[in-house]
Amino acid sequence: MILILTQDISHQSAEFRQLMDHLNALPGIKSRIHNEKGEQQTLTEVYLIGNTAPLSIEDMQTLPGVERVVRVSEEYRVLGRHKDDDRATHFDYNGVRFGQDTLNVFAGLCAVDTPTHVEAMLKALRDHGQVCTRMGAYKPRTSPYAFQGHGKNCLPWTFELAGKYGIKVIAMEVTHESHVDEIRAALDQTGNPTGVMLQIGTRNTQNFELLKIVGRQQEFPVLFKRGFGITLDESINAAEYLASEGNRKIVFGLRGMKTNMGDPHRNFVDFAHVPVVKRLTRMPVCIDPSHSVGARSRAADGLLDVFHVVAQGVVAGANMILVDFHPNPKAALVDGPQALLMEELPHFLEDVQLARETYLKRQGLVARYQK
Ligand code: PEP
Ligand code: MN
Numbered sequence: 001m002i003l004i005l006t007q008d009i010s011h012q013s014a015e016f017r018q019l020m021d022h023l024n025a026l027p028g029i030k031s032r033i034h035n036e037k038g039e040q041q042t043l044t045e046v047y048l049i050g051n052t053a054p055l056s057i058e059d060m061q062t063l064p065g066v067e068r069v070v071r072v073s074e075e076y077r078v079l080g081r082h083k084d085d086d087r088a089t090h091f092d093y094n095g096v097r098f099g100q101d102t103l104n105v106f107a108g109l110c111a112v113d114t115p116t117h118v119e120a121m122l123k124a125l126r127d128h129g130q131v132c133t134r135m136g137a138y139k140p141r142t143s144p145y146a147f148q149g150h151g152k153n154c155l156p157w158t159f160e161l162a163g164k165y166g167i168k169v170i171a172m173e174v175t176h177e178s179h180v181d182e183i184r185a186a187l188d189q190t191g192n193p194t195g196v197m198l199q200i201g202t203r204n205t206q207n208f209e210l211l212k213i214v215g216r217q218q219e220f221p222v223l224f225k226r227g228f229g230i231t232l233d234e235s236i237n238a239a240e241y242l243a244s245e246g247n248r249k250i251v252f253g254l255r256g257m258k259t260n261m262g263d264p265h266r267n268f269v270d271f272a273h274v275p276v277v278k279r280l281t282r283m284p285v286c287i288d289p290s291h292s293v294g295a296r297s298r299a300a301d302g303l304l305d306v307f308h309v310v311a312q313g314v315v316a317g318a319n320m321i322l323v324d325f326h327p328n329p330k331a332a333l334v335d336g337p338q339a340l341l342m343e344e345l346p347h348f349l350e351d352v353q354l355a356r357e358t359y360l361k362r363q364g365l366v367a368r369y370q371k
Contacts, residue, residue: 001060002047002048003046004045006066009065011044016065019065019066022064028050029052030049031047032047033045039092057069076240078240078243079281088282089101091248098251102284103320103321103352105320105352106133106322106323107133107324108170108323109325109326111136111137111147111332111333112136112158116327117331120327121327122164126166128346133171134172135162137151137155137179138172138173140175141334146334151182152186155182155183155186156190159190162193168194169196170197171223177213180214198220198221199222199224199253202228202255202291206234211238211242212245215244216246218247221247221249222250223250223286228258236281251320252281253320254277254313255287262292266292267293268292269309271287271313274313284320286322287320287321290323293309295337295338310348311352314355314356315355315359317359323340323348324340325342326342
């Protein structure tokens with residue numbers, strides 16, 4: 001059960017203390033407080049854990065400081081959509097809104113390589129009105145002999161360049177606790193010219209200790225990739241690790257499943273799950289066409305497979321697109337063969353816009369036909 005308290009309630013107030021005294025006296029029930037700091041207000045929620053079945057919603061609603069009560073189902077307690085649950089399905093970070101009703105494009109380099117390539121990418125994004133990007137500094141690779149990313153050394157200049165071109169959010173994978181500290185230190189050192197969304201890659205979807213660490217900080221939002229060889233339920237439960245530790249600024253990323261049934265794509269494209277994740281949870285959903293398709297193959301109609309799957313995901317309501325571009329894919333140190341070219345950026349963005357307009361029109365049809 002979740003008690004949603006009145007906005008901006010002070011934890012020092014008499015009503016808050018009365019409420020907590022009452023809850024602490026309930027037999028077999030433990031309470032856990034979660035503060036959600038928004039740009040304008042702070043929302044406090046109290047999670048009641050234990051046998052809450054005998055507690056009535058009506059009684060709990062009359063307790064001091066309580067605005068609303070939600071009875072949660074067992075699954076996905078924090079992130080799930082529960083009956084009569086009208087909690088937010090969006091969050092704001094560094095001036096950018098991420099929600100189940102918005103769409104953000106994160107085009108960028110799979111891996112940071114040279115300042116020239118990074119700058120060419122960022123300049124193209126700025127010239128096309130983009131404020132988000134992807135830039136990998138820590139790359140988990142199949143072979144120990146492959147390039148693992150430039151790590152912390154590339155962070156200060158990458159962040160400074162991002163700031164120079166008006167980038168507000170960089171999606172950046174972390175594979176170890178120390179990476180979060182290094183990112184924070186580099187942002188501090190450079191005067192916070194940009195923001196970072198920490199990415200949990202598919203190889204770490206069930207790295208529960210990493211999830212707990214990333215979940216305990218609330219400074220950075222998280223792009224959480226679905227595990228490529230586990231069920232959707234297992235992946236959403238893993239995302240719940242982040243949220244149960246306190247960070248619920250999470251975008252859930254679909255990136256394809258590992259099976260040869262998806263051949264000739266690198267992974268089996270799973271964007272049919274966009275509306276499913278939005279129904280089961282309150283998380284915005286990201287699609288990653290680059291790592292799912294994994295190639296620049298072109299369909300008979302002239303469009304790249306990457307464009308086609310993006311359109312499929314966006315028409316189904318995707319909220320974020322993570323996509324690899326590179327100014328010179330032959331020189332890319334990671335995933336060059338799947339990267340889109342700089343000159344394809346305007347075509348890509350216009351194609352995304354078309355698909356988005358179609359999605360919004362489809363929502364209009366729902367409103368018209370399901371009165
Ligand atoms: C990536 O986005 O660079 C990446 C490695 O993705 P995934 O974890 O989905 O393979
Ligand atoms: Mn990659």
